[in-house]
Amino acid sequence: MLRNAFTPCSMAQDTIFHKIVRREIPADIVYEDDAVLVFRDIHPKAPLHLLFIAKHDEDFVSSIDDLTENTAHVPGLLIQAAQRFAKEHGIKGYQLRFHVGKDGGQEVFYLHLHFLSNQKLTEEQ
Ligand code: AMP
Numbered sequence: 072m073l074r075n076a077f078t079p080c081s082m083a084q085d086t087i088f089h090k091i092v093r094r095e096i097p098a099d100i101v102y103e104d105d106a107v108l109v110f111r112d113i114h115p116k117a118p119l120h121l122l123f124i125a126k127h128d129e130d131f132v133s134s135i136d137d138l139t140e141n142t143a144h145v146p147g148l149l150i151q152a153a154q155r156f157a158k159e160h161g162i163k164g165y166q167l168r169f170h171v172g173k174d175g176g177q178e179v180f181y182l183h184l185h186f187l188s189n190q191k192l193t194e195e196q
Contacts (some may be wrong), residue, residue, distance in 0.1 A: 077089040084133060090179035092126050099194070106130070107152040109186075117187035119162070119195075121150040124183045133180040135171045142182075162190050 091098040092108060101121060102109040112120040125131070125145050132142040150167060157165055165188040170177040 084131075084180065086179055086181040088122075088124055088179055088183065090125070094148060101150075102156055104152075109152070109156065112185070116185075117166075117189060118191050119186070119188040120187040121156075123156075123185045123186060124151055124181060125149065132182045134177060134182060136170050145182060146183075146184070149182075151182060153186050156186070157188075160192055162188050164188065164190070 087096065090096045098110040100108065100110045101124075106126060107123060108126050109121050109123050109130070112122050120130070125148055128146050128147070130142065130148070131144055134140055135146065145180065146169070153167055156162075165186055168187070169183040170185070
């Protein structure tokens with residue numbers, strides 16, 4: 072089978088979240104470590120609505136639909152980061168969501184985990 076001329080790292084897949092990781096556009100970042108970046112969703116659907124993304128190029132995958140053996144660990148990385156974040160902030164209940172594909176409501180093709188809670192962060196209360 073012929074391969075598409077574009078690789079996963081081509082400019083064709085340079086999304087708004089790539090620009091946030093590179094600090095080319097601003098975001099309300101609430102947490103960052105070596106592997107994960109967490110920022111507030113610009114159109115929150117809950118009192119606390121965060122997006123968790125993986126930072127490294129080798130962890131980039133556009134969607135759950137496009138996971139490969141090399142990127143199968145990424146959803147777990149994001150879910151574990153969300154679990155740690157909730158524990159550290161004393162958030163007792165929350166929802167985690169992946170939108171998958173255009174028909175699943177996905178708008179940004181850079182895998183991200185939605186974290187929604189009715190509980191705000193302590194500094195916002
Ligand atoms: P999805 O529908 O799963 O692709 O979700 C994409 C989410 O990204 C939406 O909830 C948008 O509100 C959010 N979003 C888009 N642009 C930005 C941005 N520049 N900063 C923060 N959130 C954004």
